[in-house]
Amino acid sequence: MAAKDSKSLRAALPGIVRILRRFAPQLSKQKTLLIASFVALMAEIFLHLLEPWPLKFIFDYILVPGFQPQSLGIPVLSGLGQFGLLTALTLGLVAIALLRATAAYFSVVGMALAASHVLTEIRSELYSHLQNLSLSFHHKAKTGDLITRVTSDIERLREVTVMAVLPLIAHSLTLVGMIFVMFWLHWELALIAVAVFPLFVFCTIRLTKRIRQVVRSQRQREGAMAATAAESIGAIKVVQALSLQNMLENSFSRHNRQSLKESAKAQRLAAGLERMVELLVGIATALVLWRGVQLVLKQAITPGDLLVFVNYLRIAFKPMRQLAKYTGQIAKATASGERILDVLDTVPDIRDVRGATEAPPLRGSVRFENVSFAYEPTNRILHNITVEVQPGQRIALVGPSGGGKSTLVSLLLRLYDPIEGQILVDGGDLRQYKLQSIRRQISVVLQDTILFAASVRDNIAYGCLGASDEAIEKAARLANAHDFIMALPEGYETVLGERGATLSGGQRQRISIARAAIRQAAIVILDEPTTGLDNENERAVNEALDRLTHKRTTFVVSHNLRAIEQADLIFYIENGRILEQGTHKQLLRFNGRYAAMYTCEKQVGSGEWVLGR
Ligand SMILES: Nc1ncnc2c1ncn2[C@@H]1O[C@H](COP(=O)(O)OP(=O)(O)OP(=O)(O)O)[C@@H](O)[C@H]1O
Numbered sequence: 195m196a197a198k199d200s201k202s203l204r205a206a207l208p209g210i211v212r213i214l215r216r217f218a219p220q221l222s223k224q225k226t227l228l229i230a231s232f233v234a235l236m237a238e239i240f241l242h243l244l245e246p247w248p249l250k251f252i253f254d255y256i257l258v259p260g261f262q263p264q265s266l267g268i269p270v271l272s273g274l275g276q277f278g279l280l281t282a283l284t285l286g287l288v289a290i291a292l293l294r295a296t297a298a299y300f301s302v303v304g305m306a307l308a309a310s311h312v313l314t315e316i317r318s319e320l321y322s323h324l325q326n327l328s329l330s331f332h333h334k335a336k337t338g339d340l341i342t343r344v345t346s347d348i349e350r351l352r353e354v355t356v357m358a359v360l361p362l363i364a365h366s367l368t369l370v371g372m373i374f375v376m377f378w379l380h381w382e383l384a385l386i387a388v389a390v391f392p393l394f395v396f397c398t399i400r401l402t403k404r405i406r407q408v409v410r411s412q413r414q415r416e417g418a419m420a421a422t423a424a425e426s427i428g429a430i431k432v433v434q435a436l437s438l439q440n441m442l443e444n445s446f447s448r449h450n451r452q453s454l455k456e457s458a459k460a461q462r463l464a465a466g467l468e469r470m471v472e473l474l475v476g477i478a479t480a481l482v483l484w485r486g487v488q489l490v491l492k493q494a495i496t497p498g499d500l501l502v503f504v505n506y507l508r509i510a511f512k513p514m515r516q517l518a519k520y521t522g523q524i525a526k527a528t529a530s531g532e533r534i535l536d537v538l539d540t541v542p543d544i545r546d547v548r549g550a551t552e553a554p555p556l557r558g559s560v561r562f563e564n565v566s567f568a569y570e571p572t573n574r575i576l577h578n579i580t581v582e583v584q585p586g587q588r589i590a591l592v593g594p595s596g597g598g599k600s601t602l603v604s605l606l607l608r609l610y611d612p613i614e615g616q617i618l619v620d621g622g623d624l625r626q627y628k629l630q631s632i633r634r635q636i637s638v639v640l641q642d643t644i645l646f647a648a649s650v651r652d653n654i655a656y657g658c659l660g661a662s663d664e665a666i667e668k669a670a671r672l673a674n675a676h677d678f679i680m681a682l683p684e685g686y687e688t689v690l691g692e693r694g695a696t697l698s699g700g701q702r703q704r705i706s707i708a709r710a711a712i713r714q715a716a717i718v719i720l721d722e723p724t725t726g727l728d729n730e731n732e733r734a735v736n737e738a739l740d741r742l743t744h745k746r747t748t749f750v751v752s753h754n755l756r757a758i759e760q761a762d763l764i765f766y767i768e769n770g771r772i773l774e775q776g777t778h779k780q781l782l783r784f785n786g787r788y789a790a791m792y793t794c795e796k797q798v799g800s801g802e803w804v805l806g807r
Pocket residue numbers: 333569570575594595596597598599600601602751
C-alpha cells in the first residue's frame with residue numbers, strides 16, 4: 195500500500211508492462227474491437243504519409259515548364275492533359291483527407307469503446323476486491339485514498355488511453371513511416387532531418403522522469419487531502435463539538451498548498467519540454483532547407499521531394515511537441531494504474547482456503563481451543579483462550595476496557611484469524627468453511643449501529659437478501675420497531691439519511707436488531723448493544739434483544755449488569771486472558787475479580803458496569 199518512490203522513465207516501462215499483463219484477460223475480451231481500431235489506425239497513418247504527395251506531383255510535373263504527362267510513369271495519370279491531371283490530383287487531395295478522417299474516427303471510437311469496457315470491468319473488480327479485503331487492510335488504509343483509486347485513478351486511465359496512448363502510438367508510427375520515406379527519397383537529407391532526434395530523445399526522457407516524480411507525489415498529496423476531508427466530514431459532529439475545525443483546516447491547507455506547488459512545478463516542466471521540442475524542430479527544418487535547396491539546384495532531388503521533406507517535418511512537428519504532453523500523461527496514468535494494481539494485488543488475509551466447503555446449517559456449539567491473537571505481530575491481545583459453549587447458551591464477556599472482549603467475538607466472525615489455536619463451530623474448524631457461509635449464519639448487533647442511506651425496509655432486508663415483506667415486518671415487530679417505523683412519514687419506505695442519521699440511537703438499534711433477527715441465525719453476537727441509550731430506549735432494546743436471542747447461542751459483550759446476571763456462563767477477561775469463568779452465582783461465591791467489580795458497581799448503582807472504562 196505504501197506509495198512507491200519515484201521512478202525513472204526506464205523504470206516506468208515495467209510499470210506499463212505490469213499493468214498490461216495484469217489486465218490482459220480484460221483486454222483480450224475486447225480483441226476484435228482493438229484489432230479493428232488498430233487496422234483503422236494503420237490506414238490513417240498510411241493516408242497521413244500520402245498527404246503531401248499530390249502537391250509533390252503538382253510541383254514536379256505541372257508547375258515545370260514543358261509539361262510532359264508521360265514522365266509521371268503512372269499510366270492512368272499519363273493519359274490526362276495538364277488540366278485533367280491538376281483536377282485529378284486536387285480531387286486526390288480531398289479523397290485522402292476524407293478517407294483519413296474516416297479512418298481516424300473509427301480508430302478513436304473503437305479505442306474509446308474498448309477502453310471503457312475494460313475499465314468498467316476493472317472498476318467493478320476493484321470495488322468488489324476492496325469489499326473483500328480484510329479488516330487489517332482497511333484499518334491501515336485511508337478511506338479517502340481508496341475512494342480516489344476507485345474513482346479518479348480509474349477515470350484517468352480511461353482518459354489517457356484515448357487522449358494519450360492512442361495518439362502516441364499513431365504519432366510514433368507516423369514518425370517511423372516518415373523517416374522511412376525520407377530515407378527512400380534521399381538518405382543524406384534524411385540523415386540531416388533526423389540528426390536532432392538523439393538530443394530530442396535525451397531531453398524528453400530526462401524531463402519526463404522529473405514530471406513523473408512530481409506528479410506521483412502530487413497524487414499522494416491529493417489522496418491525503420481526500421482522506422482528511424472524508425474523515426472530518428464523516429465525523430463532523432465530533433469535529434464541531436471538539437472545535438477541531440481549525441486544526442483540520444490547517445492540515446488540509448498545508449497539503450493543498452503543497453499540491454499547488456507540485457502542480458505548478460509539473461506544469462513548468464511540461465511547458466519547458468514543449469518549447470524545447472519546438473526549437474529542435476525549427477533547427478531541423480532550417481538544416482533540411484539549407485542542404486535541400488543546394489541538392490535541388492544540383493538536381494540531385496526535385497523541388498517536389500524537398501516539399502515532401504519540409505512537409506513531413508511540419509507534420510512531424512506537431513506530434514513531437516505533443517509527445518512530451520502524452521508521455522507526461524502516460525506517466526501520470528501509469529502511476530494511477532499502479533495504485534490500482536497495488537490494491538488489486540493485495541491478497542486478503544482472511545479468505546477461503548483451498549477446498550473450503552459450505553458450512554452446514556449450524557446448531558450453535560462453539561469452542562475456542564487455545565486461541566491466541568495479535569493485531570500487530572509483536573503485541574499479543576489474546577493469550578491461550580479456551581472456551582466451550584453449548585447450543586443455545588448465553589455467554590457474557592466481561593472485564594475492563596481493552597481486555598480483548600470485542601476482539602474475541604470478531605474472531606468468531608472470522609474478521610481475523612487466530613495466530614495460534616483454532617475455533618470450532620459444531621465441531622468443525624471455522625477455516626474449513628467458506629467465509630460467507632459462516633458469516634451468513636451469525637447475527638450481529640453492535641454498539642455503533644450502521645444503517646445505510648436506503649429505505650427502512652431495505653436496511654432490515656440487508657440481514658437476509660430477498661426477504662419477503664411479511665418476514666421484514668415480523669422481524670421489525672420482534673425488534674420493537676414496527677410501531678415507530680409505521681409512524682415515520684413513509685413507513686417502511688422511508689429513506690434514511692446517510693448512516694441512519696435521521697433516527698434516534700434507540701431506533702437505529704432496534705432496526706439493527708430487526709436486521710439481525712431476519713437472519714434466523716444460530717449464533718448471535720451482541721457487542722455493547724445498549725451502551726449510550728436512555729432508560730426507555732434501553733428497555734425497548736433489551737426486550738427486543740431477549741426475543742432475538744431466545745434459544746440461540748449468544749455472546750454478549752456488555753457492561754449492563756442485568757444482561758450479565760442473566761447469562762448462563764460469564765467469562766471475565768483481562769489483558770487478553772480469561773481469569774474467571776462460571777455462572778453469576780458461582781463467580782460471586784468465588785469472590786474474585788468479577789465479584790469485586792460487581793459489588794463495586796452495585797454500590798455505585800447505575801446499573802452500568804463502569805469500572806475500567
Ligand atoms: N484494529 C486494531 N488494531 C490494533 N489494535 C487493536 C485493534 N482493535 C483493538 N485493538 C487493541 O486490542 C485490545 C483489545 O481491544 P478490544 O476492543 O477487543 O477490547 P474490549 O475488551 O472489547 O474493550 P472495550 O470494553 O473498551 O470495548 C486493545 O488494547 C485495543 O487497543
